[in-house]
Amino acid sequence: MPPVDDQDSDLFRRSVGDIKRLRTETAVHDLPRPAPSARFRREDEAEVLRDSLEGELDPAELETGDELVFRRPMVRPADFKRLRRGHFSVSSEIDLHGLNAADAHAALAEFIKQASGRRQSCVRVIHGKGLRSGPNGPVIKKRIGRWLRQRDEVLAYASARAVDGGTGAVYVLLRNKA
16 A cells, blocks of 8 residues: 555545544444344235135135145155155144134144144144035135145145044144254
């Protein structure tokens, strides 16, 4: 770096003018950062909730048949086969009988979130067969597959064995939160 000559030094002092030295004790260098806000995530989740509760059902979901199955590509076929056969230990379960669609969806979302947070790998969701649902058929069973597929924590699900609720329940394989 070239040395500063007297002319440049005088020019600098004239342009800066009178200055006061700040005391370092009173200067604030690190302002606290604002708390993070997941505004877009909340808006996305609210939109998904509205769509799942009020939106029209996919015709394929209306004709669900008896068995519900889903597997993300990262789940090995052998693990999916074990899930379908009920070979995973079920850590906890939730029973959605008697709830309306909105309450069932909220309860399911909270249950999945908590189970994943507790690092549970397999849970059972009892949704019922909808035998007393009237002429429109099962309400929760029609929607449970879509609700589960929308959750990032859900890796796979399959209808339970007869001893665990059969087609009125599903085993759910969860991704554990780190």
